Amino acid sequence: MEEGEFSNIEDELENVKKGDTILHLNYKGLKSLPPCLLTDICYRNLKIIYAKRNRLMCLPEYLNQLFNLVELYLPSNNIKTIPDGICDLRNLESLNLCDNELNHLPAVIGKLKKLQKLQVSVNKLKCLLSCIGDLCNLKTLELMRNDLSTLPVSLCQCERLETLNLDYNRLTTLPRHFWRLTSLSELSVCGNNLINLPQTFASKGSSSNLRCLFVDKNPALHVLPLSLIHVDIGNFQSCRRNDPLGVLPGAVELVVPYKEILVPIVMPPEVRNITTPWKSVPSLQELGLRATGALRSKFMDFKDFDEMLDSLPCNLKSLLLDPTAFCQSCLQEVYVSALPEVVLDQSIFYLGFCCSVKCAVQISLMYSTNFGINIVYPLCMPVI
Ligand SMILES: [Zn+2]
Numbered sequence: 381m382e383e384g385e386f387s388n389i390e391d392e393l394e395n396v397k398k399g400d401t402i403l404h405l406n407y408k409g410l411k412s413l414p415p416c417l418l419t420d421i422c423y424r425n426l427k428i429i430y431a432k433r434n435r436l437m438c439l440p441e442y443l444n445q446l447f448n449l450v451e452l453y454l455p456s457n458n459i460k461t462i463p464d465g466i467c468d469l470r471n472l473e474s475l476n477l478c479d480n481e482l483n484h485l486p487a488v489i490g491k492l493k494k495l496q497k498l499q500v501s502v503n504k505l506k507c508l509l510s511c512i513g514d515l516c517n518l519k520t521l522e523l524m525r526n527d528l529s530t531l532p533v534s535l536c537q538c539e540r541l542e543t544l545n546l547d548y549n550r551l552t553t554l555p556r557h558f559w560r561l562t563s564l565s566e567l568s569v570c571g572n573n574l575i576n577l578p579q580t581f582a583s584k585g586s587s588s589n590l591r592c593l594f595v596d597k598n599p600a601l602h603v604l605p606l607s608l609i610h611v612d613i614g615n616f617q618s619c620r621r622n623d624p625l626g627v628l629p630g631a632v633e634l635v636v637p638y639k640e641i642l643v644p645i646v647m648p649p650e651v652r653n654i655t656t657p658w659k660s661v662p663s664l665q666e667l668g669l670r671a672t673g674a675l676r677s678k679f680m681d682f683k684d685f686d687e688m689l690d691s692l693p694c695n696l697k698s699l700l701l702d703p704t705a706f707c708q709s710c711l712q713e714v715y716v717s718a719l720p721e722v723v724l725d726q727s728i729f730y731l732g733f734c735c736s737v738k739c740a741v742q743i744s745l746m747y748s749t750n751f752g753i754n755i756v757y758p759l760c761m762p763v764i
Pocket residue numbers: 707708709710711712734735736739
């Protein structure tokens with residue numbers, strides 16, 4: 381390594397030696413971080429490194445020598461991989477890797493237990509590893525403009541997550557388990573290919589913190605969950621461009637009349653059939669699932685309940701742990717057959733589910749008397 385490479389940052393390094401805990405290296409044309417950071421004990425008290433818009437291609441393997449680092453600010457470089465040694469930066473609270481060349485995050489990233497802010501927008505991530513769920517203090521996660529088509533279920537373990545940005549990826553759905561993100565107040569999923577949003581999302585009072593949901597430019601999104609009717613949802617007019625018919629093979633669909641056209645409304649994939657006011661008995665499978673789900677409250681320890689479910693096929697087990705929907709009226713779990721309620725409010729369709737005709741009538745009354753909004757019943761019943 382040429383000595384001259386770091387001649388333009390001598391002043392900045394000197395400041396740290398004199399006791400400054402912040403190293404300013406933005407716009408310095410660096411191809412690597414100066415090796416002295418790791419070899420010279422003078423730098424051990426460094427708390428923040430700003431190194432925006434350099435030409436960094438990788439980070440040193442032994443970055444863990446700087447164990448007092450709280451913030452690493454590295455946007456607009458050419459970083460392709462992150463060394464596993466980063467997991468030893470146990471005090472790191474903020475990591476900014478936006479606008480780099482990453483196609484994966486290291487599996488050890490879950491060890492950064494103090495991390496509150498992770499920004500990896502404008503990279504090439506194709507998937508997120510499940511270890512992301514180990515970031516128990518994460519409050520902000522930014523992943524816009526990557527190549528994500530799915531999200532790991534474990535993301536829902538980040539119970540402190542407040543802001544999540546997933547704009548401009550390739551998502552067609554969000555995990556049903558999102559209802560566990562009880563701290564989430566702002567979610568942005570613009571420019572994806574979402575077909576619907578999970579019904580459990582923001583229901584059962586769980587995501588009552590959700591204030592903003594941005595869903596602009598999801599052309600196949602025709603309907604929003606009824607539980608989001610009072611949430612600011614951004615520019616929904618930019619959705620509903622394409623006909624989603626046929627997007628989900630085998631999915632149950634409703635068709636509702638709107639301004640002389642028929643709007644198709646795709647049910648969540650878990651819903652296998654629907655009940656209606658004139659065919660009101662749920663399927664035997666639905667009744668069995670509800671009975672099993674109701675057992676949960678009888679178990680003192682949820683772990684015992686989970687173990688009891690181990691004998692079931694995994695899709696049924698996951699359904700019992702995270703139901704398809706909660707009844708809009710009584711909050712009872714709903715699994716594979718439900719009574720859909722479609723509400724039209726200011727030209728936006730909202731879809732909710734009820735467990736029974738009795739609950740559906742109550743919801744219908746509530747919307748018409750309290751909000752002056754009528755339930756729209758589907759024109760055509762789906763072929764089942
Ligand atoms: Zn109900």
